[in-house]
Amino acid sequence: MVTTIQVSEKMLMMLKKLKEQMQASSYEEAMERIVVERTKPKSLAGFLGKKTTKEILKGLKDKNDRF
Numbered sequence: 001m002v003t004t005i006q007v008s009e010k011m012l013m014m015l016k017k018l019k020e021q022m023q024a025s026s027y028e029e030a031m032e033r034i035v036v037e038r039t040k041p042k043s044l045a046g047f048l049g050k051k052t053t054k055e056i057l058k059g060l061k062d063k064n065d066r067f
Contacts, residue, residue: 007015015027024030048056 019030022030
């Protein structure tokens, strides 16, 4: 489905510049790349804080001392 949207002259100039910088074949391609990049899952590095491995694994072992 093709649709038309209104943008200001300023936005049009920014889109043109963006399209050139990204070497995209269309405005849609340039915008899609930005949306995909912005919606990528964030890293979970540091999610557990500064706990030691021992603290993280505490309580995860079964009765035979296995994970």
